[in-house]
Amino acid sequence: MLSERRLQVLRAIVQDYVGTEEPVGSKALTERHSLGVSPATVRNDMAALEDEGYIAQPHTSAGRIPTDKGYRLFVDKLAGVKPMTAPERRAIQNFLEGAVDLDDVVARTVRLLAQLTRQVAVVQYPSLTRSTVRHVELLSLAPARVMLVLITDTGRVEQRVVDCPAPFGDASLADLRARLNSRVANRRFADVPSLVEDLPEAFEHEDRGTVSTVLSTLLETLVEENEERLMIGGTANLTRFGHDFPLTIRPVLEALEEQVVLLKLLGEAQDPGVTVRIGHENAHEGLNSTSVVSVGYGSGGEAVAKLGVVGPTRMDYPGTMGAVRAVARYVGQILAES
Amino acid sequence: MLSERRLQVLRAIVQDYVGTEEPVGSKALTERHSLGVSPATVRNDMAALEDEGYIAQPHTSAGRIPTDKGYRLFVDKLAGVKPMTAPERRAIQNFLEGAVDLDDVVARTVRLLAQLTRQVAVVQYPSLTRSTVRHVELLSLAPARVMLVLITDTGRVEQRVVDCPAPFGDASLADLRARLNSRVANRRFADVPSLVEDLPEAFEHEDRGTVSTVLSTLLETLVEENEERLMIGGTANLTRFGHDFPLTIRPVLEALEEQVVLLKLLGEAQDPGVTVRIGHENAHEGLNSTSVVSVGYGSGGEAVAKLGVVGPTRMDYPGTMGAVRAVARYVGQILAES
DNA sequence: TGCTGGCACTCGCACGCGCAGAGTGCCAGG
DNA sequence: CCTGGCACTCTGCGCGTGCGAGTGCCAGCA
Numbered sequence: 001m002l003s004e005r006r007l008q009v010l011r012a013i014v015q016d017y018v019g020t021e022e023p024v025g026s027k028a029l030t031e032r033h034s035l036g037v038s039p040a041t042v043r044n045d046m047a048a049l050e051d052e053g054y055i056a057q058p059h060t061s062a063g064r065i066p067t068d069k070g071y072r073l074f075v076d077k078l079a080g081v082k083p084m085t086a087p088e089r090r091a092i093q094n095f096l097e098g099a100v101d102l103d104d105v106v107a108r109t110v111r112l113l114a115q116l117t118r119q120v121a122v123v124q125y126p127s128l129t130r131s132t133v134r135h136v137e138l139l140s141l142a143p144a145r146v147m148l149v150l151i152t153d154t155g156r157v158e159q160r161v162v163d164c165p166a167p168f169g170d171a172s173l174a175d176l177r178a179r180l181n182s183r184v185a186n187r188r189f190a191d192v193p194s195l196v197e198d199l200p201e202a203f204e205h206e207d208r209g210t211v212s213t214v215l216s217t218l219l220e221t222l223v224e225e226n227e228e229r230l231m232i233g234g235t236a237n238l239t240r241f242g243h244d245f246p247l248t249i250r251p252v253l254e255a256l257e258e259q260v261v262l263l264k265l266l267g268e269a270q271d272p273g274v275t276v277r278i279g280h281e282n283a284h285e286g287l288n289s290t291s292v293v294s295v296g297y298g299s300g301g302e303a304v305a306k307l308g309v310v311g312p313t314r315m316d317y318p319g320t321m322g323a324v325r326a327v328a329r330y331v332g333q334i335l336a337e338s
Numbered sequence: 339m340l341s342e343r344r345l346q347v348l349r350a351i352v353q354d355y356v357g358t359e360e361p362v363g364s365k366a367l368t369e370r371h372s373l374g375v376s377p378a379t380v381r382n383d384m385a386a387l388e389d390e391g392y393i394a395q396p397h398t399s400a401g402r403i404p405t406d407k408g409y410r411l412f413v414d415k416l417a418g419v420k421p422m423t424a425p426e427r428r429a430i431q432n433f434l435e436g437a438v439d440l441d442d443v444v445a446r447t448v449r450l451l452a453q454l455t456r457q458v459a460v461v462q463y464p465s466l467t468r469s470t471v472r473h474v475e476l477l478s479l480a481p482a483r484v485m486l487v488l489i490t491d492t493g494r495v496e497q498r499v500v501d502c503p504a505p506f507g508d509a510s511l512a513d514l515r516a517r518l519n520s521r522v523a524n525r526r527f528a529d530v531p532s533l534v535e536d537l538p539e540a541f542e543h544e545d546r547g548t549v550s551t552v553l554s555t556l557l558e559t560l561v562e563e564n565e566e567r568l569m570i571g572g573t574a575n576l577t578r579f580g581h582d583f584p585l586t587i588r589p590v591l592e593a594l595e596e597q598v599v600l601l602k603l604l605g606e607a608q609d610p611g612v613t614v615r616i617g618h619e620n621a622h623e624g625l626n627s628t629s630v631v632s633v634g635y636g637s638g639g640e641a642v643a644k645l646g647v648v649g650p651t652r653m654d655y656p657g658t659m660g661a662v663r664a665v666a667r668y669v670g671q672i673l674a675e676s
Numbered sequence: 677t678g679c680t681g682g683c684a685c686t687c688g689c690a691c692g693c694g695c696a697g698a699g700t701g702c703c704a705g706g
Numbered sequence: 707c708c709t710g711g712c713a714c715t716c717t718g719c720g721c722g723t724g725c726g727a728g729t730g731c732c733a734g735c736a
Binding site: 101103134135137139141147149151157159160229233234235236238239249250253254256257 | 438
């Protein structure tokens with residue numbers, strides 16, 4: 001177990017390194033933080049911290065920088081979440097309230113997060129999984145071609161074209177539309193399959209094939225679209241990394257293009273609060289020198305999607321966590337209102 | 339006017355510089371291209387080309403590199419468009435055919451373009467302007483709340499919630515839906531306003547306000563959504579630039595985040611064929627050291643949107659133009675089929 | 677036992693130097 | 707109008723040096 005002072009030293013190292021981007025030495029530490037002890041003592045503490053793996057030196061006889069493990073301890077024990085100031089909160093709210101539709105909400109959220117944190121922002125579209133169906137619409141495009149439109153309570157719209165095995169009359173279509181909606185409107189996605197199971201039986205024999213086809217397309221849409229979409233922004237902030245970074249930025253950009261990777265990244269965070277994954281804690285190799293700060297957000301009490309930022313492990317964790325948390329909260333409010 | 343040989347020299351310089359990324363000297367030129375003259379002669383030609391502003395030297399006594407003006411001449415007069423090979427064409431077609439909906443088509447197109455050209459790809463969603471209406475759907479969400487869903491022939495779906503001035507019965511709604519569709523289905527957007535102008539008159543007095551509101555929302559949607567959306571990808575390819583480029587990549591990433599800038603960029607290209615904007619020809623300052631290769635694509639004979647790539651001025655123009663043209667062609671086909 | 681000051685040591689980094697190589701411009705001759 | 711030759715000009719690179727920041731260790735002190 002580390003003594004109280006050593007934890008203080010670690011905290012000071014993290015703070016200074018985040019501020020200056022340079023390895024921090026014992027002398028500079030005692031000057032900038034009133035630890036009440038001499039550099040020599042700090043050196044001993046540093047040696048101990050290094051033995052434990054919390055800090056490391058890039059080269060012999062250079063200052064120390066925190067390791068992933070050091071940041072982890074810092075985040076878990078030494079730092080809180082820095083709340084947004086009142087003006088910041090107001091600005092967030094104002095900016096988000098201007099949104100006209102779901103796409104716009106997500107787009108604005110991304111820009112906001114990127115600006116607040118000066119890092120790369122990632123926002124997942126509200127998931128269908130926990131949503132409810134607001135309405136299902138069926139349109140006849142051709143005698144044997146139907147368009148299925150699904151509208152969710154989060155304002156998302158999905159459409160699919162269905163090729164029917166047999167021509168399908170307008171009357172049957174209206175009938176199906178009515179029956180379908182009376183059963184699934186305001187129901188959760190998860191409940192839909194069992195609710196429509198016996199629907200084909202209500203129809204004439206010749207229409208049953210089509211009804212089944214439409215239904216299975218609907219179910220597919222419900223499931224398939226859990227391949228969530230997401231939006232990213234603020235990639236220009238990557239250039240604020242060190243100057244070393246053509247090597248660093250490359251794999252990050254590549255990772256950001258892989259939606260699957262990002263979704264997994266966000267998905268891993270299961271905590272109710274803000275989750276932080278530091279450096280090598282990220283499974284994806286290209287993100288080994290970045291940290292991901294993410295949190296769930298939702299229109300009601302429940303989280304329906306995640307959002308977060310990706311930045312260098314050397315980031316302002318308290319500030320970033322505060323910004324992420326605040327944005328998530330207000331996005332949730334906006335979604336609930338609409 | 340430049341002699342034939344001087345044009346050859348310019349072409350050789352562009353080709354070599356694109357290949358090696360290094361300033362090219364007179365000796366290397368004569369070795370790699372059989373121009374049939376000595377280095378000394380080439381030097382004279384180079385001096386002339388430099389006087390005319392087609393090439394420049396980064397420092398005294400270094401090789402020459404093409405200027406924007408040089409690339410312009412190269413693109414206009416010296417190089418054709420390199421067609422894709424048959425296997426490449428097949429690969430493009432196969433890859434695009436897997437798409438399930440419009441979003442997917444656009445997403446795949448972006449990835450394809452980025453991979454083929456190894457540059458940043460930008461694809462505009464099919465525009466509403468030149469599209470036709472496939473169907474307008476009206477859904478009653480509440481007595482005085484209607485959802486308007488617009489489906490276009492390019493597969494795009496837009497929805498808006500309309501707050502009505504007065505409650506609106508289901509019968510009236512069905513009536514409006516039927517009348518609306520019989521008038522505007524398969525009509526071009528531009529024609530819609532005049533086609534629905536007198537529609538309120540067909541309704542009872544108490545419903546006219548609502549009908550007008552719905553109609554004006556519809557017209558708004560048609561216009562508003564000309565703020566096109568677009569998708570970009572392949573930003574990781576930016577790291578293939580020189581090593582100099584933390585300075586270069588930054589403004590480019592910033593520009594790419596500004597959808598407005600990109601839309602203007604694509605919009606400027608009016609030619610029926612492939613358009614190339616080189617370096618300073620781009621109005622946006624951050625893109626002064628990049629070239630944009632773009633082309634229109636469409637589901638029918640007409641272009642409904644643009645796509646293109648953004649890369650360093652030092653790019654393989656013939657190859658890039660070929661890839662862009664081919665992709666546009668096949669995307670058009672896919673859109674026409676669906 | 678733990679803190680402190682002192683001291684020798686280790687590196688990384690910036691600087692200055694010189695050299696080689698590539699490329700140029702110019703000139704005189706074919 | 708082309709060619710070979712020649713003197714000149716840069717850039718980039720490798721090398722040695724000195725400086726400074728920072729460390730580890732040790733002996734002394736509370």
